[in-house]
Amino acid sequence: MSSPIRTVTVEQVNAVIADAYSQSNHLLHILYALQQRFLHISHEAVREVASHLGLPISQVESVVEFYSFFYGTPRGRYNILLSNCTSCGYMVGDENLMDTLCQRLRVVAGKTRADGLVSIDETSCIGMCDHGAALLVNGMPITRLDASKIARIADLVETETPVANWPAEWFRIDDNIRNSSLLLKNDFAAGDGMRAMLARNIDGTLAEITQSGLRGRGGAGFSTGMKWKFCREAQGAAHYVVCNADEGEPGTFKDRILLHSHADAVFEGMTVCAFVIGAEQGFLYLRGEYRYLLPQLQAVLAHRRELGLLGSSILGQPGFNFDIEIVVGAGAYICGEESALIESLEGKRGVPRNRPPFPVTHGYLGQPTVVNNVETFAAAAHIALRGSTWFRAVGTEKSAGSKILSVSGDCAAPGIYEYPFGVSIQQVLDDCGAKDVQAVQVGGPSGTLINPVKFNRKLGFEDLPTGGSFMVFGQGRDLLAIIVNFAHFFAHESCGFCTPCRVGTTLLKNGLDKIASGHGTQYDLDEMKRMGALVKRRSHCGLGQTAANPILDSLQRFPHVFEQRLAHSNFEPYFNLDGALEEARQVTHRDDAAAHLK
């Protein structure tokens, strides 16, 4: 098989664009089709897409450069992306699986092999944290990686075995539901929630959602009933419902299970919302890492159309028209921020908007829009069916209902745990079989790092709000390495819009690298505190405002993990003499002791 890259003609590019356009006019989908077919998106392709869609060339170019899964230069025919998450990442103990794979395939990470066969790189968490180390090969997830599987993958790539012929069990993804409460325990038959909704009518349904006390499950916890009410009251040419399935917080995978096994409840919740706010169009924004779920989600939508639960005159109600389109992202954590998600839906870079105005009044295409989390919509569907009293019976006063946790890390049974709100951290740790716990990261890197004396704290909006990520770190873990990992994550995912986050996340990353490499001093710790506080308080959106949390939390609660790495001097320059020789070592292919200083 020869490389297709050199022979690409404008006609071929245009054929791919036309074919993709006939299925969806969304910029991200057309770029995905080009990336799949030609393994990159050339400047020429950018020009053709711009002219086909009537967009500025610069807009298409800026989108290609923004999203991690689009490339300006050709990737390998096997494009392998290993998760760098602390739970499903390529570091297994001291073993670096990415290095192993790169060595076996004679590839430098980030660069395509000269014969165009393979490229290997790392990517942010792919949501397989309950399955051990994981990777995406041409977009398909393979989990439970170890050295022997890495060796077999290398062989399959070298022999150019099509991914479709790789062992099927490698691609099996389990739900791993360990504990169920309201949403995962109760059956939900398609249409039942909507029939109950129609019986209550709009006002009754909205009242039910409001009285249930349901709050946004993404972590911010805004009242769902209030959000729907504001949107309904907002004037606009059209109203929109958007389901935020861009679950990018490292350590979170609950939406994967909801979309895989409870998609009807999610789509039904969106339809209930559409009925309340008067929307005719809905979008499910699916993170690119979950693209493998797309065919089955499309099938659920098709089935719902057959049942008369989507389309025109839904369930025979004249004027109740609503349908849902799935838009697939392309690798950008920031698009989980609702206004960045809307920008992405509009075919732009995912840069968070200035607020006010809020999406409920000025959202998609400037129109009133509800953006809710996958879990929120699933809960809304159950509330429509079973009523607010049923929902309120569980949880606490300010945090009604249940919360689905994604438990991962150092425990016997990682997986999905649904609890009534108010559950303590210790309870979760006991249930998942976690022993000798050093720390728990609640809510992912953007959340809170908890030390053992606080394991009696309770999950809920009163105490510890969480989007659902629950990462357990045992005593054997190098906590500083985890903090460094998180700092790299935020620097990589910052959109670059505002100065504090764009520059600050990189300064924090560099400072931590310096400390972790043994060159940090007390001065650097003080600098971390000062920069962390500035990034947290002065950034434009939630990403920057939370990016310093792991550093600030650990400086406060685990100061020893920093202090034991400090150099015994008041000041060390950033400039690393040995590090400066790295390029020379690469050029001369040397890495022996004599090629290093000290």
Next chain:
Amino acid sequence: MSTEAKQNTITPNTITIDGQEIPFKDGQTIMDAALAAGVYIPHLCHRPGLTPHGSCKLCVVDIGSRGVSFHNSDRRVQTKFSVDIDGRSVSACTTPAVAGQQISNNTPALNEVRKTITQMLFIEGNHICPSCEKSGDCTLQAMAYHLGMLDGHFPQFFPHREVDASHPTVMLDRDRCILCELCVRASREVDGKNVFAIAGRGITAHLIVNSPSGKLADSDLETGDMAAHICPVGAILIKEHGYEVPIGRRTFDLHQVGEIGLEKVILAKVRHTDE
């Protein structure tokens, strides 16, 4: 209730900045109201007449919790914010003025934050003031002086950035770009073109040109466009007009960056200040 009513009758549509009461009209931002009253809030990416952007964060101010009134048109916004209103940090250029806001602006703590942000802008790019044609006319440099910045403080990033000298009359040196998007907005909103955009993300975000080759020469940028003159730093320069005004006679040799209404003076710098 009675206090609110009372406050509304006494101070309709005013905000307070550093203790000074300032009137505002509906629809104005804190920055609009401040500038109209002759109060300077440091800013780089803001320019009256262009859509507020809120990216440089030089204009961060703190809004205190006292004296919050419930202005009818903003009732919903107020409700949303009431939970975390204690000492909220906002960008003055994008935040609507709301009656009763108690705003801190010209305080040592905020100016220290602004100085740090200015240092961050310096070290992420390649700003070599002594060899830059814009020296003395550069708002970033003037801001650094204004805030008492004596060094870059942080290690330099030394990024590799492309220079585009393809255009016959306009030079694009991305080394000095601070991503304020003034040229992006001026081109769209004033020139009726769409010459510039930002691509990429994070620390690799960069200015691109909307043309088939990506080069300025193939764009429809003209010397007379506002986008060719609005750059607050030396990233976009007019060719063949270097060093016409001697150091010592340049904009910020004669003016303070904190003077209100300097925009016209800065824009006019293509002409010799003696003219």
